[in-house]
Amino acid sequence: MSLLAQKNPEAPAGSHSDSAAAFVPDQSRAERKTSYAVDDFAVPGGREEAWRFTPVDRLSALFHVAPTQTDKVTVDIQAPAEVTTSLVDPKAAGVLVPADRVAAVAWAGEAKATLVSIPAEAELAEPVRITITATDLARVNGHLVIDAGHHSKATVVLTHRGSAECAANVEIKVGDGAELTFVTVQEWDDDAHHVTQNDALIGRDARLRHIAVTLGGKVVRVSTNARYSGPGGSFEGLGVYFADAGQHQEHRLFVDHEAPHCHSNVEYKGALQGDTAHTVWVGDVLIRASAEGTDTYELNRNLVLTEGGRADSIPNLEIETGEIVGAGHASATGRFDDEQLFYLQARGIPEDVARRLVVRGFFASIVARIGVPEVSDHLMEVIDAELGAVPGIGAIEDVA
Amino acid sequence: MATLEIRGLTVTVDVEDGTKEILRGVDLTVKSGETHAIMGPNGSGKSTLAYSIAGHPKYTVTGGTVTLDGEDVLAMKVDERARAGLFLAMQYPVEVPGVTVSNFLRTAKTAIDGQAPKLRHWVKDMKGAMEALRMDPTFAERNVNEGFSGGEKKRHEILQMELLKPKIAILDETDSGLDVDALRVVSEGVNRAKDSSEVGVLLITHYTRILRYIKPDFVHVFVDGKIVEEGGPELADRLEAEGYDRYLATQA
Incomplete structure (x- = not known):
């Protein structure tokens, strides 16, 4: 196969x-190649497998090493008292090796990594909030390490705002028995370019929920790679994106099952609105011979709201052992359903409210799964605004 | 007192090689409190009439008028027609994933009334109406029509009719796909709406069995895009006995 x-x-x-x-x-x-050395990766021309959907001509700045323009970039970290932050050697975490040229460029651009450490067995009452804000297409090289100690429970929300040329790496280490929710929110201005690699190493019986929310930016590409360092680990990869005219939003996932009895579940849902809106979802899952008892499922759904949008969706499943619990994937891209709209309007619901209901309905299940209210509430507000909602029209909140 | 008046209505639908005329001059008047049955063979255009009145974009009105209390229905958008007091119980209700029945009903009620219903009354009304239609309370938290059985879909349509309180309700083959028990429950719902309001009902059906539960004041026989015979309830009995062959034969 x-x-x-x-x-x-x-x-x-x-x-x-x-x-x-x-x-x-x-x-x-x-x-597929990984290396710390920029020169090990040629400048992409757009025909390479890893870049064939990406508008590489718009990303030229991110293919070359340049320093972070610190005067135009702020990084704000708010964390409960037990969380520590420090600057560390880039290789200290040992979770991520760059897998493309931009990741290698980002690595080379930062002398130190920012380590956010959640102590073992700590249960954080509040999320750790990291907000990166840039102006004037400032160059940003990011290297963030989240280290969740064993049996800790935490939520980390990384938010990107403003205007930037951002090349970034995020390493996520989930200790044995820990439960970590990591959210990366791309809410850039319309001109921003952002290419990021997120690598996670999930410990024994640990659980990682990795959530990507992409709402802004000119070109955003998030590559998420998950591995397991012991049996019993669980990876839940959730994504929500909303692409407008002229926006390119790309999410690539690779779940590498090597340890036995691990679980992975990926669900990405996106909507496209406007001419030339382009989304890409690539979901690779590898079940190695040693990964007996693996249970994995991937799902991608796209809702094309207007003419002219394009959604690419490519699930790949590579299975090297038959001794698994389950492995599957599903992908579907559909147009906005006029029959749904008619049904709702035939009940007196105005067209704009009906559209909102349908789009909200499309995202409802995944938004419920996000489970971080400040993220999901904000997300729905932004989507409502994208749909041109007028505040106060239509009661569409659920009541008990 | 409301009056739905249809005069000389002609409707076409786009087909592969051009357009096809489905309605060929329909004249019909439905007033508050009246129950009209439109009966006809499959493919006669009954459902087209229903969807055209509701404003489905698939159908193009090429002539004639539809007014509700003198207001031009054909000039209204789909949602405006509903807010004016028209209701269509659909033969094939549409699934709306991720939208719960309770959310949907409240949004529709708010749109129809122009203001959000008082929460306490609304919850009570909804529960009461659901109970009367023998719908499980958990129904309210399911997504609209998603995974509903045929009977559940029809109950849900009539639930909406009872809660939205239209002036004129068009029931498009509401009896299709229902077993006898479900047919009785759904019919009781329609009769409750008739008893508790002045709703005028336009009942579209192929078979006479629903007319045993919902008594029509007028029966119209619909063949080849228009009404070919009209009468009282006795006409339904005759159709039951003779079928539509008589009308179809004259066409041949």
Whole structure:
């Protein structure tokens, strides 16, 4: 079985050539190059598998090392008292190795990493809030390390705002038995470019909820890679995105199951509105021979609200053992449903409220799963605003 | 006192090779408190009439008028027609994922009344209406029509009719797909709405069985896009006995 065949950039679009004779079969997803050295990655031309959906011509600034323009960037960290923050050696965490040129550039651009440490067994009453704000397309190189000690429980919300050329790496280490919710919110101004790699290492019986919320920016690309350092770990990858005209939003996930009896569940939902809105979702899952008892599922749904949007959705599943609990994926992209609109309007509901109901309904299940009220409430407000909602029209909150 | 007046209504629908005329001049008047049954064979255009009055974009009105108390219904948008007092219980209600029945009903009630219903009364009204239609209370938290059985969908349509209190309700094949028990429950709901309000009902059906529970004042036989015969309840009995062959034969 070679769903990976389509990864060959030379293959014609849409070809799922299962015949190995057609070309040298691509290696396993696991064999994709990682390196700290920028020069180990050529400047992408757009035909490479990892870049074939990305408008690389708009990202030229992020393919070259440059210092962070600290005078135009603020990083605000608010955390409960037991959380410590410090600057550490970039390799101290050892979770992330850059997997593309931008990640290597980001790595080279920061001498130190910012470590946010949640002590073992600590249960945080409030989320850790990290907000990066930039102006005037300032260059930002990010390197953030979240270290959740064993059996801790915490939520970390990383928010990006303003105007930036941002290349960033995030390392997430979830200690044994810990439960961490990490939210990365991309709410940039319309001109921002942001390419980030998030790597997570999930400990024994630990649980990571990684949530990506992308609402702004000109080009945003979030690559999330999850691995397990022991059995019994759980990764939940949730994503919500809303692309307007001219926006490119790309989310790539790779869940690497090597430890046995681990669980992963990925659900990304996006809406597109306006001409040239483009979203990309790539979900790779690898179940290695040693990962017996794996249970994994991936889901991507896109709702195209207007003409002219384009949603690419590519799930890939690579299975090296039959001794698993389950493995599956689903992907669907649909247009706004006129019949739903008619049904609601036929009950007196004005068109704008009906559209909001349908879009809110589309996102409802995933928003409920986010489970961080300050994130989900804000998210729905932004989506309402995107839909041109007029405050006070239509009662659409649920009551008991 | 409300009057829905349909005069010379002609409607086309787009088909692969152009347009097809479905309604060929419909004349019909429905007043408050009256119950009209429109009966006809499959493909005669009964549902088209229902959806055209409600304003479904698939249908193009090419001639004639539809007024509600003198107001031009055809000039209104779909939601404006509903707010003016028209209601269509659909044959195939649409699923709306992620929108709960309770949220949907309250949003619709707010839109129809122009203000949010008083919470305490509303919850009581909704629970009462659901109970009368033998709907489980958990129904309110399910998503609109998602995973509903045929019977549940129809109960949900009639629940809306009872709560939204339209002036004129069009019931499009509400009896289709219902077993006898469900048919009785749904019919009782329609009769409750008739008893508790002045609603005028336009009942579209292929079979006469729902007319055993909902008594029509007028029966119209609908064939090939128009009304070909009108009468009282006795006409339904005759259709029951003879079927539509008589009308179809004259066409051939």
